[in-house]
Amino acid sequence: MIFTNISILDENMQLQENMYVGIKNEKIDYIGKEMPFTDYGESYPGKGKLLMSGFYNTHAHSPMTLLRGYGENLALQAWLNERIFPFEAKLDGNAVYWGTMLAMAESLRFGIVSTTDMYYFCEDMVKAIEQAGTKDNVGRGVTNFTDSDLYSLESFSEMKALYGNYHNTAGGRIKIDMSLHAEYTSNPKTVQQMAAYTKAIGANMHVHVSETKLEHEECKARHNGMTPIQYFNDLGLLDSKTTAAHCVWVEPEDMDIMKEKGVTVASNPISNLKLASGVCNVPELLKRGINVSIGTDSVSSNNSLDFIEEMKIFAISSKEKYQDPTAVTPTETLYAATRAGALSQGREDCGKLAVGYKADVIVLDIMKPNFVPVHDMVNNIVYSACGGDVVLTMVDGKVLYKDGVYTTIDLEKTMFETNKATKNIISQL
């Protein structure tokens, strides 16, 4: 495929107009001002359009589309205990498959090419993702409320099997991460064993960290004043390449450790506002050179996968909280949404519109009133675009979404099956 006469945001986030971009063998093969000699096949007329890197969503629970808008306006504990947990107890593989498929359809609509997920029934998730053509770092969240050995847990065997069967499959689109749910849902022995195992196999670690003040303070009370980051570091968990979701309440000492250990933050600004958890100190994390990426969290606390909206809230919620309108620039935000996310997922050849990189790209329709005038295109993308402006999403060189139409997903069937599975669960409650 070749994009012709198209505006692009290049790898330095600079706007270039009237460009030609050729895609070959899953990769960006050519970027230039002239029509190349190579025959790239189908031509995409780019007038009035903008081509850029797709988005990498670094913290999600995709199947929770099934719980979109379920149990709103409740305090956290009531929401979890009266709504989320009873619903989740009735889940099955079929529901998870369709819930994941729906999440992939929504992701593609909003320009997300790759997701870092933590959930269960992971084999069903993998099947949906395989079919959808998206990328995903799938993790089986491990919890342990007993004294048992990690190695005797069912969730651990599932995770191990998953890694063996699916890691780096579908041409590398699917990766399996090790995933510990959180400090408050396990114990030191489990953490230590997870740390050792993850390091031994060279996998990535995905974990919830300091999402709420309560979680953060209770951890300190339980572990001699150690914060979740200090506790995990102490037990070796951060010796593997780690993505820490939320990090709303991390302290300066935690940031020192995160910087030293190369931890990526997956900040989930909308979920954090909506659940009244707080606002991640993105300005300070960026100042220290920590890799900060963006996640949506689940749609049951968001309640959408509109990544353009997520970028805007990422930037502006930090400005208010930390009283600096100059902090978290649109360029920093766009980097967090693309390259920083790809790096956290171990996808070094992704997240940049540059020759040799994987063709995970999106097209925005910029002939819309909200894109005019253009004083600075990056400002317009982060602050003025809306999710509906995405008109094409391509993963590994394959068009998966174009003008509302999916090439790998039967949207009508997905909506039907998701509704059916949801109603089925509700009827059992």
Place this chain on the structure above:
Amino acid sequence: MIFTNISILDENMQLQENMYVGIKNEKIDYIGKEMPFTDYGESYPGKGKLLMSGFYNTHAHSPMTLLRGYGENLALQAWLNERIFPFEAKLDGNAVYWGTMLAMAESLRFGIVSTTDMYYFCEDMVKAIEQAGTKDNVGRGVTNFTDSDLYSLESFSEMKALYGNYHNTAGGRIKIDMSLHAEYTSNPKTVQQMAAYTKAIGANMHVHVSETKLEHEECKARHNGMTPIQYFNDLGLLDSKTTAAHCVWVEPEDMDIMKEKGVTVASNPISNLKLASGVCNVPELLKRGINVSIGTDSVSSNNSLDFIEEMKIFAISSKEKYQDPTAVTPTETLYAATRAGALSQGREDCGKLAVGYKADVIVLDIMKPNFVPVHDMVNNIVYSACGGDVVLTMVDGKVLYKDGVYTTIDLEKTMFETNKATKNIISQL
């Protein structure tokens, strides 16, 4: 026109499916489960669609679309002094006309049917709004940094002429409000004279109140500890029906006055976050029964008119700031975005999907992945919809926007002329 087999959010914000809604003489004439006998002309097939009230944007500076994304990442004073003020000094009527037209196009795309505006070159604004077919409460913001009498000010004579020539014209679509910019841009004599004049002619008042902490504190220092609300009340300004924009820093005593005087709050959550001004205490205002509506502020501090996004941030930013995830429900949010706004604009027959009300309505495409499943449609509209889901906007029974096409606005020409006017101004700086 008749909408057939359509889902609706009725006047009680309840979802009803497979409904018929007939429009006649600018009004909603019929809502029922059966096809009516009356011939309403053109039929709109409503399968997979949702009909609801349009949005009333109660605080904006529409022509500032020209400054979208201009001078980002600056602190407030540098932004105003180095960018906004020099740019605005070069404005002319032609630029304002096209900037307003662009704002109307963007508003219609995102379901806004009516706007409360404060700016200058108001006659050019009125002409654009007349042409666009939208509704607007236009105000000529009055400032006075001298000792002069209000009645000798050019801005006052412009406002007076505007009121005489345009108030309640275009079938009531265009209203002229009296508009005092703010406490810090005038003096007690001006406020007193504005208050008396506004009361005498029975007009609405539109004013900025306690947007930043600095403004709020400096007012108290200048006026014997009186906050902006107390100062305005003391001088009689609130004796007229008042819309107070921002109200981020109002105090409990201010809220008592606002409740007593029937002041409407126009909360601008995105602009307040982006400029790091703070977060309006919407939970407390609602608890006291104060009429709270939603504004976008100008796109130079937003930077879009995506009202669906604005609703979501209205709800979730308050939840975090005031530490209560149960506060500001989707139903309260939708009321603020519709009926509360219409009331603040003196449009008593607007903002409700009910027989006899003006047909200011929008249609959302709900056959999108982000609308599935439907545990509660109001939750989905406020938290899961995106601006791009609006597929039809009707004002006073006339379709102004449908599937990306405008019936009253030449979008291509508007984008061209806005770009030209912007470049012309930039070239003079």
